[in-house]
Amino acid sequence: MHVIHCGDTAVGRDRIRYFLYLYGRWRWRPTKAMKAHGFGLVTMGRGGPGTDSDGNPKPRVEDQQRAIELNRAWDQVRSGHASAPARTTTVRYPEGSVGHAYQRAMELRKAERLAKGVVWTSRQEKRDSWPRAWKWLGPRFGDCDPKTIQPEHFLRIDPVTGNATGLVPEIESKVSITERHMVIKVWRALWNRMQAMHGYCDGLTDPGKAFANSAPDPRQQIWLRREVLTLVQVAWRHKFHGLAACMATAWDSMLSPIDAQTLTAGQADRDGVGLFFRLDRAKTGRAAAATLSQWSTAILIAYLDHMGVDLLDTTPLFWTRGGRPVSRKGKTGQWGGDHGGGRHVVPRPYTKDRLEKDFAKVRALAFGKAERRQLGDMRRSGAVEGDAGGASVTDQSNKMANTVSASNRLRKTYNPVNVASVRRFDEARAIGAERLEQRATESVMTTPLMTLLELQRKRRDGAK
Template identity: 35%
Template sequence: MAKIKLKHYVIRKGKYGYWLPTPKMMEAGFECIPCGVDGPDAWAIAKEWEDRWQAFRKGREPPRLDAWPKDSIGDAFARYRRMEAWKSRPPRTREDWERGWAFIEPYFADLPPADITLELLDDWYARLLRAKGVDTAYRAMKTWRALYNVMAGMKLCAPKADPSLAIRRKTPNARNQIWTAGEVVRLVKGAWRAGFKGLACIIAVAWDTSFSPVDVRTLTPAQAMQTAQEWGFLIARTKSGESAFGTLSRRTQRLVLAYVEQLGFTLLDDAPIFRSRGFAPGPKGGRPRAGVPYTKDSLVDDFADVRRLVFGENEKRRLMDMRRSGAVEANAGGASVEAIAAKMGNSIDESKALQKTYMPVNLAAVRAADLSRRAGRKALGKELNEYRPMKLASGEAKGK
């Protein structure tokens, strides 16, 4: 079978295929679809989604990819994804639902919601725990419980009678890993030298701003702002909707400007700035093409490659841990809870609510958090340097 050419089909890591919609397509409700190992099966999945997009673009009813029995769980979820309530959900939330659905579908998609008993759910959850671990099982159960409420709203099952509520979920351990400033510098340099220039910028911006990975990878030129003292990015956080101003160090400013200059094309105001590594020149030479905007999965994959390159196979910390690192530094430097909240774009207490009422972003608090981070960084570094290997005396010296 000859390989098909699809506009939105891309290959990651040299072998995994993805159907990757543009930001405009994502606004219409289309998601990044993992198609599996590059080959006829992956091409068929991508072709189905390409046909679905073309039908939508031309104003026709898109073809149904899942023909579930009427009023089954699969049918209910398909109906929900066509509703405005689904389309209005943040992309990150829809991604979480899709990941959870991947574990619900093989077991329950063709069954009526009212047929799902506590015994079936208990067996399903126990299997997930054994096969996928606590984190995946927790998220899958979370999706089921949210979907049950939707199906109850569709009058397909009794409201407030979800059998899964009798199952006590195991909660994943909270992450506590942090990065140090020196380690981040090594990551940025390693990414840039390996050709992951967009990722190098993402790492540097994430460290300086304490933004989450999704907020950094979706930054656009329109969000770049400058004040009398600094420049950075003004955003409404993807998850909370809170306003946040992320300030950049001079080093990161130079890095971002150098990256934009070497792209070779002008970015639109609403286009994501940072892109994947792209492709090498073809046989006829020419300038390498810039990659496509990062998705959640491609960012995770590329960061893992760079992390492995810089720190080896045993390092497991993630990009998301940089957000926690900034809070740890600011706290060690004596920053107030309100200042950290303004820096991170979180609603922590009533003081933050008042800040939001009277100013979209409290620049004074953001600057205070930045100063506290620098002070905390020095304090943490000094604390680490106080630890020295201790040599125990042996033989007679021990007994003296």
């Protein structure tokens, strides 16, 4: 990798800023600050003949000139002389290359959604695994002819060290087995798309199928109901009121943390039993009815009463006890609540990172620093409870808004083997016979949260 120098004037003599030889190609790689202004990675030629002082193939003069032009464009933006940021993020891949096929595949995936009337939210786009996988696949294969890609590009033995090398070991060592599993899944799906689009890899076998892409062992950790009660109590006692309400909601609704964290007042609804939220899950996009019990409803009401604010329909429900510290600058008094001349903390809607950090604090307070179970394990815990109680896989699938009944891996993930599940079938027959003779009892559940929300709306409408 080249050391960055300030001068770019002498082509072939001085090292050019941000111009380096990476993964078999010369590339112009901008910094994080440059990416914020619209600059992106630009892939160029392979270089040669001959080698430079670092032993890399000498770059072509055309590539060096292109890198210098990009540096000049950045200098214009940095100095304020360019009124609009330069855009270089759209890499132009050669026709017939993997990158060219990837861009077409992404457009086709979007067209498929639009044809069905499905428009992804920004949250769903961020959770799309294809762009995430392309961060690994693009630098390796983006400008390559698919016909030249071999299984050894993914996995091979280094002749010098005797260790496994290639894309697969690199991902596992730098990130995780889960990341490797996701990347290879996307590669295989992309290869299928390339075959369907013709002209890329017609009649060829996917080199990514020459080795197993085994999934990582699923997490098996669960929370017991009494442990969740303890977590909620500890959170409330230490003034993590938003977290306490979020945990209670996540436990009863069996929503993932990210889905629970982003619930809004406008999603609240009710049926003959009690409160629930209508939503589309961020990961699957499937409609979900997040039902609550009297216990979680009571905590949610207490939390909203404690907030003492009127909620708009689009306002997130769960807020931190204090977000980022805000300092008053100068003597303008721009932060009205800060009368002490120093700092005060402004509550913020929970983000994914802040939710995880606050949960870790409460978990340590409740069970010690050695405890490593996560908030997301509550979703699995609910599945275990339902399975032990005799619930059908179909009911579980509806509750969790996924297709657990059609996936052995999902079932293994959310229903780890337990003795209660083995004993459940014997007990379920007797329980089922009794239920058939019972009448459905009318619920005496009131709807205080809905009433509270309606009162807030009336007050808001009256103030207009």
